[in-house]
Amino acid sequence: MAHQPTRQKNATDAVKIRHETKTINHPTRVQIGVLFIRSVTCDRALALRLRLRHLQPGRVSVMAASFPLPVTQDLFTLRATLQELLQFLRKALSISNAHTVDFYTESVWAELVDLPPETVLRVLRKAVAEAEARPSEARLLVEAERQSGITNFPKIFCETSQKLVSVEAFALAVRSYSVPNLGICTPFEQLLTALRGNKKQRTGENVKPDEFMNLKKSHEVQAMSELISSIADYYGIKQVIDLGSGKGYLSSFLSLKYGLKVYGIDSSNTNTHGAEERNRKLKKHWKVYHTRSKLDVNGLALKMAKERKVQNEIKYKVDFDGMCNNSPANQEKMSASGFLPDFSDSLISNIRTQMENLHVYSHREENLCFENAFALIDLLPINAIEPASFQTPKRKMSEANKERRKLTSKSNESNIYSPLTSFITADSELHDIIKDLEDCLMVGLHTCGDLAPNTLRIFTSKSEIKGVCSVGCCYHLLSEEFEKPQKESTQEKWGFPMCQYLKEERWCCGRNARMSACLALERVAVGQGLPTESLFYRAVLQDIIKECYGITKCDRHVGKIYSKSSSFLDYVRKSLKKLGLDESKLPERVIMDYYEKYKPRMNELEAFNMLKVVLAPCIETLILLDRLCYLKEQEDIAWATLVKLFDPVKSPRCYAIIALKKQQ
Numbered sequence: 182m183a184h185q186p187t188r189q190k191n192a193t194d195a196v197k198i199r200h201e202t203k204t205i206n207h208p209t210r211v212q213i214g215v216l217f218i219r220s221v222t223c224d225r226a227l228a229l230r231l232r233l234r235h236l237q238p239g240r241v242s243v244m245a246a247s248f249p250l251p252v253t254q255d256l257f258t259l260r261a262t263l264q265e266l267l268q269f270l271r272k273a274l275s276i277s278n279a280h281t282v283d284f285y286t287e288s289v290w291a292e293l294v295d296l297p298p299e300t301v302l303r304v305l306r307k308a309v310a311e312a313e314a315r316p317s318e319a320r321l322l323v324e325a326e327r328q329s330g331i332t333n334f335p336k337i338f339c340e341t342s343q344k345l346v347s348v349e350a351f352a353l354a355v356r357s358y359s360v361p362n363l364g365i366c367t368p369f370e371q372l373l374t375a376l377r378g379n380k381k382q383r384t385g386e387n388v389k390p391d392e393f394m395n396l397k398k399s400h401e402v403q404a405m406s407e408l409i410s411s412i413a414d415y416y417g418i419k420q421v422i423d424l425g426s427g428k429g430y431l432s433s434f435l436s437l438k439y440g441l442k443v444y445g446i447d448s449s450n451t452n453t454h455g456a457e458e459r460n461r462k463l464k465k466h467w468k469v470y471h472t473r474s475k476l477d478v479n480g481l482a483l484k485m486a487k488e489r490k491v492q493n494e495i496k497y498k499v500d501f502d503g504m505c506n507n508s509p510a511n512q513e514k515m516s517a518s519g520f521l522p523d524f525s526d527s528l529i530s531n532i533r534t535q536m537e538n539l540h541v542y543s544h545r546e547e548n549l550c551f552e553n554a555f556a557l558i559d560l561l562p563i564n565a566i567e568p569a570s571f572q573t574p575k576r577k578m579s580e581a582n583k584e585r586r587k588l589t590s591k592s593n594e595s596n597i598y599s600p601l602t603s604f605i606t607a608d609s610e611l612h613d614i615i616k617d618l619e620d621c622l623m624v625g626l627h628t629c630g631d632l633a634p635n636t637l638r639i640f641t642s643k644s645e646i647k648g649v650c651s652v653g654c655c656y657h658l659l660s661e662e663f664e665k666p667q668k669e670s671t672q673e674k675w676g677f678p679m680c681q682y683l684k685e686e687r688w689c690c691g692r693n694a695r696m697s698a699c700l701a702l703e704r705v706a707v708g709q710g711l712p713t714e715s716l717f718y719r720a721v722l723q724d725i726i727k728e729c730y731g732i733t734k735c736d737r738h739v740g741k742i743y744s745k746s747s748s749f750l751d752y753v754r755k756s757l758k759k760l761g762l763d764e765s766k767l768p769e770r771v772i773m774d775y776y777e778k779y780k781p782r783m784n785e786l787e788a789f790n791m792l793k794v795v796l797a798p799c800i801e802t803l804i805l806l807d808r809l810c811y812l813k814e815q816e817d818i819a820w821a822t823l824v825k826l827f828d829p830v831k832s833p834r835c836y837a838i839i840a841l842k843k844q845q
Contacts, residue, residue, distance in 0.1 A: 248374075248375050248376075248377075248378040249375065250372070250375050250376075250820050250841075251367045251368075251371055251372060251375055251822070253365075253367060253820065253821065253822045254364065254365055255813070256810060256813040256814065259365065259806060259809060259810050259813060260682050260810065262363055262365070262806065263680075263682055263683070263803075263806055263807075263810065265358070266358050266799065266802065266803055266806070267686065267688065267803075269354055269358055269799070270799060270800070270803065272337065272338045272343065273337075273338075273351070273354075273355075273796055273799070274690065274691070274694055274800075275293055275343070276293055276345070276789075276792050276793060276796055277690075277691075277693060277694035277697040277698075277793055277796055277797075277800060278691045278693045278694045279293060279693065279789070279793075280693050281716050281719070281720060281786070281789075281790065282719055282720060282723050283720075283723060284720040284785075284786050284789065285720050285721065285723070285724045285779055285782070286720075286723050286724050286727050286733075289789060290782075290785040290786075290788075290789055292344075293343075293344060293345060293789075294344060294345045294788075294789070294792075295339060295342065295344040295345060295346050296345060296346065296348060298784045298785045298787070298788035298789075299784065299788075300348060301348050301788040301789075301791065301792065302784065302787065302788045302791060304348040304349055304352060305348065305352060305788075305791045305792070305795055306791075308349075308352040308353075308356070308795075309702070309705065309706045309795065310706065312356060312706070336350045337350040337351050337354060345792070351792075351795075352795060355795050355796050355798065355799050358798075358799045358802055359798035359799060359802055360798065360801070360802050360805060360823065360825070360836060361825070363802065365806070365809065365822075365823055366822070366823045366824060366825055366836070367822040367823065367824050367839075368824075368825075369404070369408070369824050369825060369826060372408070372822075372824055372839075373407070373408065373411055376408075376411040376412060376414070376415045377411055377414070377415075380414070394430050396831070397831050397832055398430055400827060400828065400831050400832060401431075401626060401627075401652075401826075401827055401831075401832050402430050402431050402434050402626070403434075404826045404827055405431060405624070405626055405650065405652070405826055405837070406431060406434045406435050406438065406439060408650060408824070408826065408837070408839075409421065409435060409439075409441075409622060409624055409650055410435065410438075410439040410441065412622060412648050412650065412839075412841070413439070413441060413622055415841075416620075416622075416647050416648060416841070416844070418620055418621060418622055418647060418648075419440075419441060419442050420441070420442045420443075420444075420618075420619050420620065420621035420622070421435055421441050421442070421443045421444070421621060421622050421623075421624060422443075422444050422446065422611070422615070422621055422622070422623045422624070422646070423435070423443055423444065423445040423446065423624050423625065423626075424446055424605055424623060424624070424625045424628060424632060424636050424639075425446075425447060425448075425605075425625050425626075425627075425628040425629060425632050426445030426446060426447045426600065427447055427449075427626075429445050429598065429600055431445075431624070431626045432444075432445035432598045432600070433598050435598075436597060436598035437598075442597055443597070443598045443599070444599050444601055444614075444615050445598060445599070445600045445601065446601045446602075446603050446605060446614065447600070447601075447602060447603075448602070448603065448604040448605070449602070601614060601615075605632060605635060605636075605639070606635055606674075607634075607635040607638040607639060607642075607674045608674075609635075609639065611639070611643060611645070618645055619645060620645055620647055621645055621646055621647065622646070622647065622648045622649065622650065623636060623639060623640050623646045623648070623649045623650075623651075624649070624650045624651065625650075625651045625652065625653075626652055627652055627653070627654040627655075627834060628651060628652070628653050628654070629653075629654060629655040629658060630655045630656075630657075630658030630659050630660075630676060631658070631659060631660055631675075631676035632653075633651055633652075633653030633654075633676075633808070634653075634659070634674075634675075634676045634677070634679050634808065634811075635674070635676075636649065636651045637649060637651060637679070637808055637811060637812060637838065637840075638674065638679075640840065641812070641815045641817075641818070646842075647841065647842050647844075648839075648840065648841045648842065649838070649839065649840050650837055650838075650839050651837065651838045651839075652826065652827075652834060652835075652836065652837045652838075653804075653808075653834065653838075654699070654834040655699070656695040656696070656698045656699055656800075656801070656804055657692055657695045657696040657698075657699060658676075659675075659676035659677045659695055659804075660672065660675045660676040660677070661675060661676065661677050661678075661689055661690065661691075661692075661695075662675040662677070662678065662684070662689075663678075663687045663688065663689040664689050664690075664691065664692070666687075677690065677695075677804060677807060678807050679807050679808055679810075679811035680806075680807050680808075680810035680811040680814060681810075681811075681814055682810060683807050683810075690800060690803070690804075694800055695800065695804075697793045697794075697796065697797050697800065698797050698800035698801045698804065699797070699833070699834075700793060700794045700797040700833075701794075701797075701829065701830075701833035702794050702795060702797055702798055702829075703829040703830045703833065704829075704830055704833065705791075705794050707830055709830075711787070711790050711791070711794065712743075713783065713786065713787045713790065714743075714783075715743040715744075716786060716790065717779070717783050717786055718743055718746075718749055718752050718753075719739065719743075720779075720786060721749075721775055721776060721779050722739070722752070722753055722756055724775060724779070725753065725767070725772070725775050726757075726760070726762070729766070729767060729771070730762055730766075732762075735760060737759070737760050737761065739756045739759060739760065740759065742755050742756050742759065749772070749773075749776045750769060750772055750773060750776075753767070753772050754772075801836075805823060805836055805838065808838050809821060809822070809823060809838060812838070812840045817842050817843055818840050818841070818842060818843070819841050819842060819843040819844075820840065820841045821838070821839065821840035821841075822839055822840075823836050823837070823838060823839075824836070824837045824839055825837075
């Protein structure tokens with residue numbers, strides 16, 4: 182084969198990468214301290230560990246780095262998967278690239294499918310329902326079929342006409358080549374366990390983001406911020422750069438809940454100003470939690486102190502009554518047991534005085550409990566939260582506690598969120614945007630179009646960026662290097678493809694296929710069906726425009742007229758007016774004739790769109806594999822994987838690309 186030498190070399194590199202990624206051990210000063218801790222008593226170990234946490238707040242969890250990260254597929258295996266996927270997509274991509282608008286004008290069904298629409302709908306609905314109802318069983322079936330070689334393409338597509346001839350084989354193939362069934366994902370909980378080691382989640386567990394944002398966004402922010410904070414702890418990093426930060430929800434949450442110093446960069450100045458205002462409001466909400474937490478802890482401290490006071494009073498009273506009952510018989514009995522020596526009257530008087538002052542000690546103990554209770558609150562970021570207005574009890578603070586609070590305040594100076602406005606490209610110089618750039622993580626929650634691949638390119642090119650967590654979206658806005666090869670372009674870095682293998686193949690998806698990759702199969706599976714009628718209206722309108730006005734291509738868009746229309750006739754009238762066409766030219770009867778002509782064929786359009794929805798995960802898999810292979814090709818990447826972060830019904834673009842660099 183033409184590229185065999187290159188692939189052999191890469192296979193060797195892949196083995197090296199696989200060997201290096203099995204276990205990552207990074208000894209640090211904190212780990213050396215932990216080794217020393219293990220040699221002392223349990224009480225001293227706990228105290229020393231807490232001291233280390235205060236003295237080095239930015240590196241509190243580097244000790245977790247002694248836990249190996251999950252093993253991932255090597256570059257050679259990923260490229261083999263890409264080869265199989267491309268073999269299938271070479272036949273199937275024509276379905277995704279067909280535009281629904283041209284469905285009737287271009288006779289799409291007759292050109293691409295050699296099956297009745299009823300058969301296609303029945304088989305696909307059954308396949309989707311079974312996969313949704315029994316995902317583990319479906320996965321086992323797919324794995325078994327893949328092992329025996331399901332890529333029997335003549336069975337799926339006709340050799341001569343290239344039409345789809347077996348919808349059952351088609352459904353099995355698309356399931357086989359979707360991310361969950363390729364073994365390229367690392368389970369979310371497994372990764373969190375490896376990153377944290379024996380360490381529990383950090384402060385703020387009681388804070389729920391759905392009180393500050395909608396359910397979809399809160400679901401995304403909660404899962405992603407938990408992962409990012411775990412990676413930051415793993416590397417001992419306190420700075421995060423959030424690209425395409427938008428309204429700043431993720432940035433604010435990372436700062437407020439996890440105490441990270443976050444720079445949120447967005448190209449929209451409106452978004453940046455909005456994020457600042459939103460962050461100010463979030464701080465007010467956080468103040469409520471801060472106040473409530475203090476009150477809760479204070480109440481618990483008071484309760485504990487009072488219970489201890491009562492227990493001590495009972496204990497001392499019992500002991501004192503026994504000691505002070507100095508009848509000759511009793512004293513003789515207690516002295517004989519060795520419990521009570523010979524007491525003088527002055528000693529007994531002194532004991533009585535101490536008993537009378539017992540409440541003084543108990544009161545001091547209450548104050549001590551208060552001080553310890555406030556130490557718990559200090560674990561929350563101080564500078565990220567507006568000060569509470571309620572009064573705290575007056576108490577004399579020890580010098581050690583004053584020093585501890587100074588250190589805590591100093592360490593929390595970085596717990597801020599700074600929204601910035603800048604248009605980010607692969608060549609952006611971060612030092613020009615962030616003056617105090619240090620070792621950091623780069624993250625992006627649903628970065629649009631080329632921003633997702635550019636995030637990965639910046640990560641690989643900047644030594645300060647130690648890790649990346651990126652969830653892309655808007656695949657239709659990606660720039661493709663080989664989409665229009667005849668057209669000259671000065672662009673050097675494209676959104677797709679990124680990896681060397683797909684560049685060698687000069688692979689192109691096409692805009693319509695990338696658009697269909699954004700379809701949400703899981704939502705269709707749970708009954709959130711496709712808008713068949715609105716798509717039908719638009720396809721019939723296109724035939725009207727072509728035959729009655731002689732227009733095959735139009736730069737203008739109809740837009741969201743369907744939701745504002747009372748009927749097909751109303752839809753056509755409003756659409757023609759928006760397109761600048763003379764709608765008086767068409768009588769009502771002519772418009773309705775078109776409707777009656779195509780209505781019996783609406784099921785063709787529905788079945789075809791179902792094919793596109795079922796195929797969508799394969800195209801998304803291709804885009805994600807391209808990015809993952811690109812990361813695996815870089816020499817300084819220690820570990821890279823895909824993680825399913827979100828529930829795809831709530832958030833269809835649910836896969837995160839995660840990579841960590843080798844520590845120097």
